[in-house]
Amino acid sequence: MNRYEVLYILSSKLEDEAREAEINKYSAAVAENGGETEKVDKWGVKKFAYPIDYKKDGYYVLMTFKAKPEFPAELERRMRIADHVIRFKTQRLG
Numbered sequence: 765m766n767r768y769e770v771l772y773i774l775s776s777k778l779e780d781e782a783r784e785a786e787i788n789k790y791s792a793a794v795a796e797n798g799g800e801t802e803k804v805d806k807w808g809v810k811k812f813a814y815p816i817d818y819k820k821d822g823y824y825v826l827m828t829f830k831a832k833p834e835f836p837a838e839l840e841r842r843m844r845i846a847d848h849v850i851r852f853k854t855q856r857l858g
Contacts (some may be wrong), residue, residue, distance in 0.1 A: 765798065765830045767829060770844060770851055772852035773822035776809045787825055799831030822850050828857070 765785035774786055791801045816822075831839075836854045843849045 766833055766856065767828070767830050767857040768854055769826060769857055770826045770836075770839065770852060770854045771824065771826050773824055773850040775819070775848045775850060777784055777819045777822070777825050778818075782848075783823060786797055786846070787827075790827060790842070791829075792831045792840065793842060794814075794831055794835070797831060797835045797837060797840075799829055802828040802830065804828075816850055819850065 771775075772790070774783060778786065787804060787806070789805060794801045803826075805826040805828075807826065809821050809823050811821045812819070836856075840852065840854060843852045
């Protein structure tokens with residue numbers, strides 16, 4: 765298994781319960797596919813350097829996890845079709 769980190773931005777308009785549900789959904793996806801979530805770091809609402817889809821801010825989350833090499837593509841697919849994910853970036857760690 766490889767170590768990865770994914771930084772994703774959720775809509776700042778989400779209520780606290782809905783935001784936690786989205787964060788837990790991606791952590792659960794890691795576990796469902798035989799991986800392990802190491803850390804979920806919630807950075808909070810940050811202002812964008814430039815508007816993205818007419819939005820000026822978003823809620824940033826950094827998740828570190830271990831997974832099989834094919835799982836990050838599946839995680840990105842799920843984030844791409846999600847309504848509340850504005851942007852995401854996955855990086856393999858060492």
